[in-house]
Amino acid sequence: xxxxxxxxxxxxxxxxxxxxxxxxxxxxxxxxxxxxxxxxxxxxxxxxxxxxxxxxxxxxxxxxxxxxxxxxxxxxxxxxxxxxxxxxxxxxxxxxxxxxxxxxxxxxxxxxxxxxxxxxxxxxxxxxxxxxxxxxxxxxxxxxxxxxxxxxxxxxxxxxxxxxxxxxxxxxxxxxxxxxxxxxxxxxxxxxxxxxxxxxxxxxxxxxxxxxxxxxxxxxxxxxxxxxxxxxxxxxxxxxxxxxxxxxxxxxxxxxxxxxxxxxxxxxxxx
Ligand SMILES: N[C@@H](CCC(=O)N[C@@H](CS)C(=O)NCC(=O)O)C(=O)O
Numbered sequence: 001x002x003x004x005x006x007x008x009x010x011x012x013x014x015x016x017x018x019x020x021x022x023x024x025x026x027x028x029x030x031x032x033x034x035x036x037x038x039x040x041x042x043x044x045x046x047x048x049x050x051x052x053x054x055x056x057x058x059x060x061x062x063x064x065x066x067x068x069x070x071x072x073x074x075x076x077x078x079x080x081x082x083x084x085x086x087x088x089x090x091x092x093x094x095x096x097x098x099x100x101x102x103x104x105x106x107x108x109x110x111x112x113x114x115x116x117x118x119x120x121x122x123x124x125x126x127x128x129x130x131x132x133x134x135x136x137x138x139x140x141x142x143x144x145x146x147x148x149x150x151x152x153x154x155x156x157x158x159x160x161x162x163x164x165x166x167x168x169x170x171x172x173x174x175x176x177x178x179x180x181x182x183x184x185x186x187x188x189x190x191x192x193x194x195x196x197x198x199x200x201x202x203x204x205x206x207x208x209x210x211x212x213x214x215x216x217x218x219x220x221x222x223x224x225x226x227x228x229x230x231x232x233x234x235x236x237x238x239x240x241x242x243x244x245x246x247x248x249x250x251x252x253x254x255x256x257x258x259x260x261x262x263x264x265x266x267x268x269x270x271x
Contacts, residue, residue, distance in 0.1 A: 010267045018055035026087040028057035032223030032268015038084035040205035043260040048108025057083045115198040126192045129199040139172040170243035180247045204255035210234045222269040
């Protein structure tokens with residue numbers, strides 16, 4: 001892989017073009033930014049061997065020239081505004097991770113690993129782990145409301161919720177840590193069963209919001225410097241630091257470097 005993806009800068013088409021295409025998998029991103037739900041879906045598609053056409057996700061806020069909501073068209077197309085949205089052929093757009101994962105599992109390469117276990121008991125474990133990391137009131141949700149800002153406000157920021165958030169993040173971390181410990185005792189490096197599942201990819205990707213991730217995995221860009229610093233600072237929040245074990249970061253690094261594209265290819269302006 002080239003240094004920080006500099007040699008092969010990814011191409012982004014417009015949202016309008018992505019919506020108009022009748023074939024292929026189109027996913028929205030913000031160039032240069034590792035928005036974690038988009039990053040995780042990109043990693044899922046990479047493991048499933050799905051070629052992805054990148055499209056530009058419109059930013060929150062109002063266009064200074066026209067005064068229009070920048071996400072108006074996105075809302076017309078998808079009835080929501082969160083990142084990423086995923087278009088596949090002429091099917092309805094998918095905006096939530098659980099639907100995006102199911103689609104990726106269906107359209108992935110024949111030889112790609114199954115990321116949703118066939119065994120129903122394991123499936124319960126896999127989706128349960130994903131839900132406490134990606135779902136409402138989960139790890140990422142609470143990480144966002146640790147700070148006041150437009151994104152935090154969208155996810156229910158209040159002084160009380162914000163105060164409780166690090167404890168909830170730590171609870172999920174401790175749960176993942178305990179799980180990894182139990183799995184290691186059974187001889188598995190994975191969160192569920194004896195092989196890779198979506199839970200590994202989601203947890204490894206989303207946990208970057210509470211770790212200082214090296215540039216060999218997550219390169220710095222002009223657009224993501226602040227975010228990298230914010231994520232690294234989260235690792236030092238006392239409740240989180242206490243819960244974070246070497247096992248979480250070891251699992252993160254193992255999964256990302258073994259199965260996903262590293263350094264992550266973000267576009268934007270690499271530093
Ligand atoms: N809809 C997504 C959530 C993705 C998400 O929370 N994205 C954030 C950025 S990481 C976002 O776009 N928030 C702004 C918004 O919802 O408009 C899911 O549940 O899978």
